[in-house]
Amino acid sequence: MEQNKDKxxxxxxxxxxxxxxxxxxxxxGVRELGTHLDLNPATVQRILQxxxxxxxxxxxxxxxxxxxxxxxxxxxxTLQSTYPVSKAAxxxxxxxxxxxxxxxxxxxxxxxxxxxxxxxxxxxxxRASMPIGSRSPLYAGASSKCLLAFSSDEFIESYLSxxxxxxxxxxxxxxxxxxxxxxxxxRVQGFAISMGERTPGLGSLSAPILDxxxxxxxxxSLAIPEIRFNNSDHLNFCRQELIKATRSxxxxxxxxxx
Amino acid sequence: MEQNKDKxxxxxxxxxxxxxxxxxxxxxGVRELGTHLDLNPATVQRILQxxxxxxxxxxxxxxxxxxxxxxxxxxxxTLQSTYPVSKAAxxxxxxxxxxxxxxxxxxxxxxxxxxxxxxxxxxxxxRASMPIGSRSPLYAGASSKCLLAFSSDEFIESYLSxxxxxxxxxxxxxxxxxxxxxxxxxRVQGFAISMGERTPGLGSLSAPILDxxxxxxxxxSLAIPEIRFNNSDHLNFCRQELIKATRSxxxxxxxxxx
DNA sequence: AAACAATGTTCCGAATTGTGAAACAATATT
DNA sequence: AATATTGTTTCACAATTCGGAACATTGTTT
Numbered sequence: 001m002e003q004n005k006d007k008x009x010x011x012x013x014x015x016x017x018x019x020x021x022x023x024x025x026x027x028x029g030v031r032e033l034g035t036h037l038d039l040n041p042a043t044v045q046r047i048l049q050x051x052x053x054x055x056x057x058x059x060x061x062x063x064x065x066x067x068x069x070x071x072x073x074x075x076x077x078t079l080q081s082t083y084p085v086s087k088a089a090x091x092x093x094x095x096x097x098x099x100x101x102x103x104x105x106x107x108x109x110x111x112x113x114x115x116x117x118x119x120x121x122x123x124x125x126x127r128a129s130m131p132i133g134s135r136s137p138l139y140a141g142a143s144s145k146c147l148l149a150f151s152s153d154e155f156i157e158s159y160l161s162x163x164x165x166x167x168x169x170x171x172x173x174x175x176x177x178x179x180x181x182x183x184x185x186x187r188v189q190g191f192a193i194s195m196g197e198r199t200p201g202l203g204s205l206s207a208p209i210l211d212x213x214x215x216x217x218x219x220x221s222l223a224i225p226e227i228r229f230n231n232s233d234h235l236n237f238c239r240q241e242l243i244k245a246t247r248s249x250x251x252x253x254x255x256x257x258x
Numbered sequence: 259m260e261q262n263k264d265k266x267x268x269x270x271x272x273x274x275x276x277x278x279x280x281x282x283x284x285x286x287g288v289r290e291l292g293t294h295l296d297l298n299p300a301t302v303q304r305i306l307q308x309x310x311x312x313x314x315x316x317x318x319x320x321x322x323x324x325x326x327x328x329x330x331x332x333x334x335x336t337l338q339s340t341y342p343v344s345k346a347a348x349x350x351x352x353x354x355x356x357x358x359x360x361x362x363x364x365x366x367x368x369x370x371x372x373x374x375x376x377x378x379x380x381x382x383x384x385r386a387s388m389p390i391g392s393r394s395p396l397y398a399g400a401s402s403k404c405l406l407a408f409s410s411d412e413f414i415e416s417y418l419s420x421x422x423x424x425x426x427x428x429x430x431x432x433x434x435x436x437x438x439x440x441x442x443x444x445r446v447q448g449f450a451i452s453m454g455e456r457t458p459g460l461g462s463l464s465a466p467i468l469d470x471x472x473x474x475x476x477x478x479s480l481a482i483p484e485i486r487f488n489n490s491d492h493l494n495f496c497r498q499e500l501i502k503a504t505r506s507x508x509x510x511x512x513x514x515x516x
Numbered sequence: 517a518a519a520c521a522a523t524g525t526t527c528c529g530a531a532t533t534g535t536g537a538a539a540c541a542a543t544a545t546t
Numbered sequence: 547a548a549t550a551t552t553g554t555t556t557c558a559c560a561a562t563t564c565g566g567a568a569c570a571t572t573g574t575t576t
Binding site for chain 1: 269274334368379393
Binding site: 008009010029030031032041042045049059064 | 522523524525526527532533534
């Protein structure tokens with residue numbers, strides 16, 4: 001753990017500790033976490049006790065292991081008030097779901113991943129699911145590709161130069177050259193499309209919300225089961241309504257179409 | 259800010275800083291936050307910069323003010339994997355929504371409030387909305403009263419002895435004696451019912467999920483628009499299905515009905 | 517049941533870091 | 547343009563944090 005004059009080391013350790021609690025390892029013991037973070041167990045113990053006293057961390061009485069505390073639900077509420085695009089997009093998403101009868105979700109980029117920040121599920125019996133908080137890499141699925149395509153050139157280059165493409169499904173793009181082609185196409189078309197790249201049997205369409213400077217804010221996406229995705233009338237209708245919704249929403253953010 | 263040998267002061271300050279970002283004040287300036295927390299501006303600045311470097315905090319380039327970072331969506335994902343009741347309840351919630359065609363939501367107690375941790379919306383045009391993360395006091399609405407009623411006696415006494423009841427709507431209970439009566443009734447009936455206490459025009463039913471020791475884990479609730487709430491056949495059907503769902507779910511947690 | 521291993525927790529002297537007053541840089545207001 | 551307000555940086559000093567070791571608790575093996 002390297003020293004840096006701009007950051008408080010103690011707080012840094014606490015944040016790194018919190019970030020250890022992920023979907024792939026939800027619970028940690030003190031010594032286990034110490035090994036993982038290269039910190040002395042006594043140090044970890046103190047950090048965990050401080051986090052626990054504020055309920056950022058909870059301790060299972062049975063196993064004595066530590067896990068994330070429920071207080072994090074509080075921050076979700078704050079986030080949805082803080083970022084105007086969520087609030088702005090919701091009415092357009094509702095109308096879109098009403099017209100298409102498909103699952104609609106809103107995504108943003110967070111730490112080089114796509115993350116879902118709002119969703120409205122399809123009322124149909126066969127429907128797609130996209131929980132708030134779910135993540136995927138920026139090359140798997142229409143939402144991700146759309147977000148990547150409408151990001152700044154700097155971001156795209158930075159992402160492509162370091163990111164190793166690991167396929168999510170057999171349909172995922174795993175070739176940088178191919179991905180660059182998709183990015184270029186997406187920019188021209190104004191939307192992204194995919195079939196089975198992230199979840200087998202599930203297709204999606206995605207289009208961006210842009211601000212008054214043309215900067216990407218988020219993407220609205222439709223998640224469509226394959227059987228309905230393969231109906232070209234339905235797919236075209238969905239595409240048109242999606243473009244309409246994202247354009248209208250972008251205009252509320254000051255974006256001007258030329 | 260009191261000294262305590264068990265907690266790391268620096269980390270404590272960071273956590274208190276994060277907790278300042280709430281729905282009622284989403285953005286803070288450095289000096290403003292310093293005044294609010296009774297900390298020197300230079301101290302706050304360093305804390306914010308550390309939090310920012312991990313993206314727990316974001317700075318609006320235009321206003322230079324600080325707000326919560328998107329990374330908190332990451333923790334929501336972890337939470338939903340961590341707590342078994344969420345995963346356990348989801349199939350029962352889905353079936354309940356299917357049968358009743360009403361909005362179903364799962365709630366837990368967090369910091370003396372009810373907080374929504376899962377939801378499945380009704381497919382009907384007139385439907386109730388209950389976003390994940392939304393909160394209310396433990397005396398307003400069926401979910402809250404259900405959670406309170408099935409909490410430990412210690413918790414109930416502690417809550418009632420210090421909490422000032424401020425009405426949410428004109429139908430909210432604002433009298434402690436009345437609330438105690440409702441708690442007793444709820445315990446006997448095994449479910450709670452309310453009409454317009456939290457949101458005008460919206461009724462709800464709620465029943466608890468209990469573990470093998472009869473300890474409260476969460477409550478499953480149906481949110482029903484008033485027009486359908488007033489249909490007694492529908493309401494009775496909903497109640498029966500709700501009780502069935504929560505009992506079945508409790509049994510998966512080892513609860514035994516006598 | 518006893519012995520051993522592993523884990524969470526606490527203590528205390530040494531080492532390191534965090535703090536706040538003041539100055540500076542950037543932006544907003546008059 | 548001048549002034550006020552805010553975010554940011556610097557540095558000497560005070561305060562806190564750290565880690566090794568011991569202790570307490572729980573789990574596993576014999």
